[in-house]
Amino acid sequence: MPLLAVNNLHTFFKTREGEVRAVDGVSFTIDRGTMLGIVGESGCGKSVTMLSIMGLIELPGRVVDGSAVFQGRDLLKLKGATLEDIRGHEIGMIFQDPMTSLNPTLTIGTQITETLRRHLGMSKQQARKRAIELLQEVHIPNASSRLDDYPHRYSGGMRQRVMIAIAISCNPKLLIADEPTTALDVTVQAGVLDLLHELRSEHEMAVIIITHDMGVVAETANDILVMYAGQVVEHASAYDLFDRPEHPYTEALLEALPQVEGEGIRDGRLRSIPGRPPDLIDPPKGCRFAPRCAYAGLDDCAVVQPELREIRPGHWVRSRHPASERVAQPVGVG
Amino acid sequence: MPTTTGEPLLVVKNLKKYFPIRKGILIDRTVDHVKAVDDVSFEVRAGETLGLVGESGSGKTTSGYCVLQLLKPTSGSVLFNGQELTKMRKAGLRQVRRDLQVVFQDPYASLNPRMTVGDIVSEPLLVHDIGDRRSRRRSAEQLLEVVGFNPDFINRYPHEFSGGQRQRIGIARALALNPSLIVCDEPVSALDVSIQAQILNLLKDLQAEFGLAYLFIAHDLAVVRTMSDRIAVMNRGKIVEEGPAEEVYSNPQDPYSQALLAAVPIPDPRRMRERRAERRKHQDVLAESI
Amino acid sequence: MVTDRRSEFEATLTRTAEARGQEAGAALQRASLLRDAIHRFIRNRAAVVAAVAFVVMVGFVILTPWLSHGSAYGVDFAQAYKSPSWAHPFGTDEFGRDLLVRTALGGRVSIAIGFAATIAIMIVGILYGAISGFAGGRIDDMLMRFLDALYGLPYLPFAIITLAIFGTVNFWTMVVALTIASWFTTARVMRGQIITLKENDYVRAANALGARWYRVLFRHLLPNTLGVILIFVFLELPGVVLGEAFLSFIGLGISPPKASWGTLAQDGYSAYEAHPYIIIIPSLAIAWLILSAFFVADGLRDALDPRTRET
Numbered sequence: 001m002p003l004l005a006v007n008n009l010h011t012f013f014k015t016r017e018g019e020v021r022a023v024d025g026v027s028f029t030i031d032r033g034t035m036l037g038i039v040g041e042s043g044c045g046k047s048v049t050m051l052s053i054m055g056l057i058e059l060p061g062r063v064v065d066g067s068a069v070f071q072g073r074d075l076l077k078l079k080g081a082t083l084e085d086i087r088g089h090e091i092g093m094i095f096q097d098p099m100t101s102l103n104p105t106l107t108i109g110t111q112i113t114e115t116l117r118r119h120l121g122m123s124k125q126q127a128r129k130r131a132i133e134l135l136q137e138v139h140i141p142n143a144s145s146r147l148d149d150y151p152h153r154y155s156g157g158m159r160q161r162v163m164i165a166i167a168i169s170c171n172p173k174l175l176i177a178d179e180p181t182t183a184l185d186v187t188v189q190a191g192v193l194d195l196l197h198e199l200r201s202e203h204e205m206a207v208i209i210i211t212h213d214m215g216v217v218a219e220t221a222n223d224i225l226v227m228y229a230g231q232v233v234e235h236a237s238a239y240d241l242f243d244r245p246e247h248p249y250t251e252a253l254l255e256a257l258p259q260v261e262g263e264g265i266r267d268g269r270l271r272s273i274p275g276r277p278p279d280l281i282d283p284p285k286g287c288r289f290a291p292r293c294a295y296a297g298l299d300d301c302a303v304v305q306p307e308l309r310e311i312r313p314g315h316w317v318r319s320r321h322p323a324s325e326r327v328a329q330p331v332g333v334g
Numbered sequence: 335m336p337t338t339t340g341e342p343l344l345v346v347k348n349l350k351k352y353f354p355i356r357k358g359i360l361i362d363r364t365v366d367h368v369k370a371v372d373d374v375s376f377e378v379r380a381g382e383t384l385g386l387v388g389e390s391g392s393g394k395t396t397s398g399y400c401v402l403q404l405l406k407p408t409s410g411s412v413l414f415n416g417q418e419l420t421k422m423r424k425a426g427l428r429q430v431r432r433d434l435q436v437v438f439q440d441p442y443a444s445l446n447p448r449m450t451v452g453d454i455v456s457e458p459l460l461v462h463d464i465g466d467r468r469s470r471r472r473s474a475e476q477l478l479e480v481v482g483f484n485p486d487f488i489n490r491y492p493h494e495f496s497g498g499q500r501q502r503i504g505i506a507r508a509l510a511l512n513p514s515l516i517v518c519d520e521p522v523s524a525l526d527v528s529i530q531a532q533i534l535n536l537l538k539d540l541q542a543e544f545g546l547a548y549l550f551i552a553h554d555l556a557v558v559r560t561m562s563d564r565i566a567v568m569n570r571g572k573i574v575e576e577g578p579a580e581e582v583y584s585n586p587q588d589p590y591s592q593a594l595l596a597a598v599p600i601p602d603p604r605r606m607r608e609r610r611a612e613r614r615k616h617q618d619v620l621a622e623s624i
Numbered sequence: 625m626v627t628d629r630r631s632e633f634e635a636t637l638t639r640t641a642e643a644r645g646q647e648a649g650a651a652l653q654r655a656s657l658l659r660d661a662i663h664r665f666i667r668n669r670a671a672v673v674a675a676v677a678f679v680v681m682v683g684f685v686i687l688t689p690w691l692s693h694g695s696a697y698g699v700d701f702a703q704a705y706k707s708p709s710w711a712h713p714f715g716t717d718e719f720g721r722d723l724l725v726r727t728a729l730g731g732r733v734s735i736a737i738g739f740a741a742t743i744a745i746m747i748v749g750i751l752y753g754a755i756s757g758f759a760g761g762r763i764d765d766m767l768m769r770f771l772d773a774l775y776g777l778p779y780l781p782f783a784i785i786t787l788a789i790f791g792t793v794n795f796w797t798m799v800v801a802l803t804i805a806s807w808f809t810t811a812r813v814m815r816g817q818i819i820t821l822k823e824n825d826y827v828r829a830a831n832a833l834g835a836r837w838y839r840v841l842f843r844h845l846l847p848n849t850l851g852v853i854l855i856f857v858f859l860e861l862p863g864v865v866l867g868e869a870f871l872s873f874i875g876l877g878i879s880p881p882k883a884s885w886g887t888l889a890q891d892g893y894s895a896y897e898a899h900p901y902i903i904i905i906p907s908l909a910i911a912w913l914i915l916s917a918f919f920v921a922d923g924l925r926d927a928l929d930p931r932t933r934e935t
Contacts (some may be wrong), residue, residue: 016663041526042526108478185390186555189597189599194610215599218600218601241605258530258557263580266563266579270560272528273534278494434832438825440825444829446826446847457830461830461833464630473637475641476637512633
């Protein structure tokens, strides 16, 4: 049985212009001790998916349909205290901005021990001891003396480490990291990613990492979910996805990525995807990617929405023209 | 393709920019300086791109602003087309600015929300008294077309457009005066990958078509690699390594550049282990200041 | 030479423009900042009620003297101290003057002084603040220190001293006195706005283009403070109206037989035990105007700057 099974999740936002279908039928599962990467561009619904699961969607947003079964319980049906207990205790979370996630008026120590005492009922001394261990675990040097510092004394990367320490303090079975390194410099990012990797194997903790960066998922995730316009368009193991991307969007995205290695990079052009993602108030009737797709032809692409189908074991794709089934050349690749 | 011929267009020598740290409530006194840019020298030749890469706080943007004379350097020289900009008066600088333009990072903050797209793009022409009302408008339409932006939207306001479209408007504005050098300050870091590729391709096209030179400032090593003929790596206010792009990337000499390159996530899961091991070697260089 | 380069550039421009496709795609939905702001304002019920109340009050003071038969100035002791009735809905005062009409006329004076002083405050405050923020450096330091010094002094004595120096109280001296007493806040807020806006890249871009200072100030900075200015109009107005009322109440008001709400209230004060309505009515009118203006300002702030509400 998977640790978390999300099925047919729909989250809509009411606006004056109409209902924004931010998450529109997302399903996936994650097993114990694995790392799932959810990747997509801004507005694709990757963060809203996670917020929905955690019951953190606020009006005008609303989870309209779907289920998220975590260890036998549907998170979407849980209320108030029960959900809060799971959040932070069994599921840890870290967010993009380590600068605003910590309360500037409380010491780092207070913020860590607070969680420990509340969820695990530790005494003051116990919690303090554990807090030092946690800081050591996330590789903060001189942990015992740094415990009484205020957040402003910590750099961005160190704060994100503190956030991770808080998130793992109750030994959660699942850690959700929403763009955990986007606000960080690349060298600091590398350290945080390595830390996540290390913690996952040591604690047998499942990790969902949400990011816009293909490089970040490639370096961390076992399984990857590519999202576009509120839907999952491709779901495969990391190796399979990067070796043989099937969805035209995934392919284009990988080719659009500037490279650091190789020759003739300076003189070449990047593959660009014309236009931009659709309006989710009134999304295209057929395939959501059809208006930007080089392969969308004279068939049903514009009219009938393709289903997510398993093109080979463990590789799911939502497209009528996956790479391995293609015969014709693209209509107009830029 | 870029023609990197002899004559340097921009020569920056021993550039320093120190920001004072002030203390005191009634009487300010300077207690120390932040050495944002600390003795930096580089050159940009006509038609080429120099990539200035570094992490936040490395001084790359400050260097760019000093070149543009948006900040007054503490010391050092900025020679552009053989003219010393740091000693120039306002009127002279105004003339130089025709040849020296800028594209900013944030496509939301770089366009005045109360001006129409047409007014924004033709403002450079108005400021420099080029043409009359009608010819300026026609130029604006053409400029917009050149950057791939539908000129029918000339009377719309910036907030009606997406980040990528707004960045095109900013590029059209920079292009309007036919500059020879454009300082691009993180021009794509706020954009999604698919849009980023559009803008990078556009910048390359414009370079070939109009013979532009770029001082391309960015934190993303892959983006800088895509754009640059030569690359300068900055760390803590200093240039730690400079050279042809291929050399710097394939065989970095400075320990910081090595560490920086090793830290870039590569979209290839098969090399995850190898990369992680490579990174460990540089850990001491990167030991983060707390 | 320069024109040669320009025409060559324009030729290239034409050539490439024709060859280029439009990769960027269509505009987003046509969104209007103004329409959004109006919509947000309308959704704020308190603000809408306040706006209606404000308009009703302004309408009342303008229209009533034309529509009503009551006499505002004619002395008729036979009619003195009549309690509110059909003939005199607000009653009459000690001279038998109709208080409905007098309240409306007094409102005209109060509101007119309010608006005139607010406009003057805006002009002085915006100029001072904009110059200070825009010039920066030493000029800014000097101007701000001066403002700090003024800030330390209490507000109304300022107005009282000004009036004393003028020696007479009429519409214009009142406006000047109130302006002198209350332009500081606007100046300070404007300075802050300008300094914040100066950090915007579009201002940097204008500087990089070689735009002259007045273009930067009048085209890029000031237009973007309009929202704040509008909010401040509705924040200053009630303060000024109250200030005028206070000055009138302590005897520094417009000379009789003309009246403002403040002088009406002061008239009523002498007889408030026997005829409380004479003081209650102008007081309510002042409260009505002040509260409605405050709620309008609040609604405007939410509507024009949605960020303040989200956090």
